[in-house]
Amino acid sequence: MTIWEPARLSGAGPRYLALADAIGAEIAAGRLAPGDRLPAQRDLARQLGVTVATVGRAYQVAARRGLLTGEVGRGTFVAPAPAAPLPATEPVLDVAAVHPPGHGQVHRAVAPILHRIAADPLAVGAEDADAVRHRIAGARWSAHAGWHPASESVEVTAGGQHALAAALAALAEPRHVVITTELTNPGLLAAARVLRVELATVPSDAAGARPDAIDRLCARRRVAALHLHPNLHNPTGLTMPAERRREIAAVAAAHELPVIEEDPFGALLPDRPPPVAAWHPRTVYLTGITKTLAPGLRIGYRYAPAALAEPLRAAARALAWAPAPLVAEVATQLVLSGAAHQLAAVRSAELAGRAALARDLLGDRVAVPGPAPFAWVRLDHDADAIAALARRRGVAVAGTDEFAARRGAAPGLRVSLSADDETVRTALRTLARLLPA
Structure with a gap:
């Protein structure tokens, strides 16, 4: 030894x-x-x-x-090396990932687009012409609640994580401080770790990140950017009301603080409030279709003001250069035809039904506000132990550690509602039997 x-x-x-x-x-x-x-x-x-x-x-x-x-x-x-596992009698039900299944209606909408492209392959790849159309599609997908970004201010990215990592790289250098909430997107944690960016956290209340805490932290420390996830926050599902967004925008403006605003699930909300970008001009707004429609359609859209556009573009090119033209073209045709918004509406209705089921089976401890693609199960003790127990019962869920940007973050489990109906129903019933009374 x-x-x-x-x-x-x-x-x-x-x-x-x-x-x-x-x-x-x-x-x-x-x-x-x-x-x-x-x-x-x-x-x-x-x-x-x-x-x-x-x-x-x-x-x-x-x-x-x-x-x-x-x-x-x-x-x-x-610990001793575990013995080789016995053949599983039942497959593990994965309700940890939140990717939509990407089949059925999405496949039926994509198939004719691919047939048209196959009939004229040279139609994809004319970069100048394609870029204009793709930006127009990105601006249309991003627009909501009276906010209409100019297409020339929108760039297409190779998915949301590409856009997030590029924004972090453009706005913060190693050891610089970026503010986020105590529970936050695992993609931000991963990107910050690789880029050696320090994450400082602020507490949240029922409306989201607290403006007074952001203000105090900015007064105490030199902060490079503020990260927000206002719509269907990952992992809690919270949607920030418009008044809170205005308050945070005012604090950010007072400190001349750039904001990174993630909105991967926003299209699921038919009446989402205006983005922080509508009130604060130094906001980088990130959205996409991947989390709403299908994991194979890895396309994101980034809006940025002119003053931040060039460093963001340079960072995006360094990390992944550009999205695949074929995938970008499929996304563009889905958006410009109106099919993408129709598919998002269908998906939203499906998720609303599953949210109701989660509340019925898991009770008051579950937070599923709106058509979130996941439910956040609040716990008052170690979530990881329950996640491990669920795994032994054949259900994979995501525990607090995957989302915690600080020690002592509120314990809980994120349960995906994005899988097929039978998987979601079986997983929720199994979890209901494991949770303490």
Whole structure:
């Protein structure tokens, strides 16, 4: 047996999660083997420059993941390698991912578009002509509640994550601070970790991120940007009312703070309020069709004011250059024909029915405000333990750790409502039997 000597931690997000991830990576790489002893919590805390509580929580997370085991009086050890799993009698029901299924009506709408393109392949690839049409489609898809972005201010991206990472890279340098909520989009956590951007959090109330907390944080620290997810917030499902958006826009304007406004699910809301971009001119608004229609249609749309357009364009090109022209053309024809909005309306109605089912089965602990493609199950203790128990019962859900931008974020589970009806119904019933009374 050996005692592990860790490297320094790096990346954004909670330090205890970074340490738990580092332990997992060391085990996966074979640098930590079954039976190896880890340092005492106090010793490791001193080595890494963190608190003993941070190390203790990291060890707990790693233990819940099946990576570590503790022996009273002896220490913490890498767990024995698990035996080969028995053949599963039932498939795991995946209600962790929120991608729409991308079949049925979407396939029927896409098929004739692909036939037309196949009949005239040279119609795709005339970059100058295509770019104008694609921007027009992006502006039309983005417009809502009286807000109509100019098509020349819209760029097409290779999906929402591409747009988000490029916005983060353009507006914040390594070690710069970006504000977000305590529970936030995992894509932001991943991008911030890779780009070495620090995430600072503000609390939320029933209306969303609190403007007073944003104001105080901006007064105390030098902040590069504010990240918001006002419509069907991931993971809580909250939609921010118009008055809160105006208040936040006023705070951002007072501090000359750029805003990154994510809206991947907004088209599911028939009456969503105007975006923050309608009130604050330094807002980068991000949307797309992937999360609404089909995961294979990986196309995003980014609106930005002229002053921010060039750095955003340069960052997007460095990360993925441009979206695939064929996929962009399919998305453009769906949007300009009106089919994309019709499909979103059908999807919204489906999700509203599933939200009602989630409330019936899971009770008051579940938050499904509006046609969100997921339900947030509020808990008052360790969500990861329940997520692990659900997995053993054949249901995969997403736990708090996937969304926590700070230690101590409110515990809960995100349950996707995007799969087929039978999967959603069975998964919700299984979860209802596991949750505490």
